[in-house]
Amino acid sequence: MQRISAVYSRPGMELACPIFDNWGDVVLQSGIMLDSRNIAQIEDIGVGELFIVNKKTEDVFVSPMVPPELEGAISKAMRRVMIECRAMLTSRNQQPIDLVLVNNLMDEMMETVISENKGDPSIAGCYSLRDYNYVHPVKVAALSMLIGRSSGMGKKEIKQLGMAALFQNVGYLLLPQGILDKPGFLNNAEMKAVQRHPVYSSQILARYTEIGPEAANTVLQHHERWNGSGYPFGLRKEGISKAAMILGMTDVCFALASKRPHREEFLPAFAIEHSIVSSQDAIEYVIAYSGELFDPALVKVFTRIVPIYPTGTMVKLNDGRAGIVIKSNPDCLRRPNIRIISGPTKQMAEDVPDICNGCELECEERHTKKEVKRDVDLSKDGRKNVLISELSDY
Structure with a gap:
């Protein structure tokens, strides 16, 4: 399963969970393949996020905090x-x-x-x-x-x-x-x-x-x-x-x-x-x-x-690989556990170690930053495998 922002919804995506309107009523059932009409409906309702099928993370539990x-x-x-x-x-x-x-x-x-x-x-x-x-x-x-x-x-x-x-x-x-x-x-x-x-x-x-x-x-x-x-x-x-x-x-x-x-x-x-x-x-x-x-x-x-990249989010690493977050890491916001799904190294997910090796200094530094940036490449500090952005690609 994969979590995406509703603005990234595209035709051909399969819903892994039903979509509810703002009053708790089902408007689209799980299993539906999205088309342009469904996407327009999602936009009109104002849904914030949705959950889609991704066979590479079928075993990963992804759900909203509150139903x-x-x-x-x-x-x-x-x-x-x-x-x-x-x-x-x-x-x-x-x-x-x-x-x-x-x-x-x-x-x-x-x-x-x-x-x-x-x-x-x-x-x-x-x-x-x-x-x-x-x-x-x-x-x-x-x-x-x-x-x-x-x-x-x-x-x-x-x-x-x-x-x-x-x-x-x-x-x-x-x-x-x-x-x-x-x-x-x-x-x-x-x-x-x-x-x-x-x-x-x-x-x-x-x-x-x-x-x-x-x-x-x-x-x-x-x-x-x-x-x-x-x-x-x-x-x-x-x-x-x-x-x-x-x-x-x-x-x-x-x-x-x-x-x-x-x-x-x-x-x-x-x-x-x-x-x-x-x-x-x-x-x-x-x-x-x-x-x-x-x-x-x-x-x-x-x-x-509050993880920057919640479980189920597709992300890009600074070495060019892409993956999906399978477990958030409360001790290091930008270094959750991820499953690699693509990249120049062609590594399989099971061959890739957990991203976080401990970076208390980096996390402490982030508490004092005054400039808000979307992408932060920390590889120049000698640290490897740092998340730098969320991907919208399916």
């Missing part, structure tokens, strides 16, 4: 909640919003995330502008809860963090209509309005839901940054709650890897066609701004659990 049908069910539930919330804000009804279904689904997601038997997390963003406000928070919630668990949080804290992620942008309902869909840069007045949304979101949670005050405070602070450059209060370092720092970090990462209406003005050239940054570059961004925008201790947790 897409569960993600979709939560997105669907959140769409209903947002509709109810808008109606309550309009009518000024003081009755709490019914969150029983959302709570039950989030309990299921939490148990999935903290389970040892799960797939690699991946930064597959939301490619649907239409459904972004319902899909993006669910993806952010799953990764936030995983980081929370890995940083020592208990179940109650993890659940509160997940709920905060879901409702981080509910304050958008109080913004002027159309401001979030405006292409290009916002003017000063529009930017100030948008920067009030954490306050609005926190107030809505406190007034219209029974979610605890911890989640409301996390939502209030999730745009604050380690160096004090965030909003709405300009808090810095330990003045920001741990949960808010986790949420802010994962929110930025997924937003970079998602399609947004204002993105083209500052995208690298390779991504302008799709209005997204690659998931690898989104991860590199978080690493690059460790100690500036993000808590360095939490970035280290992030880098241990």
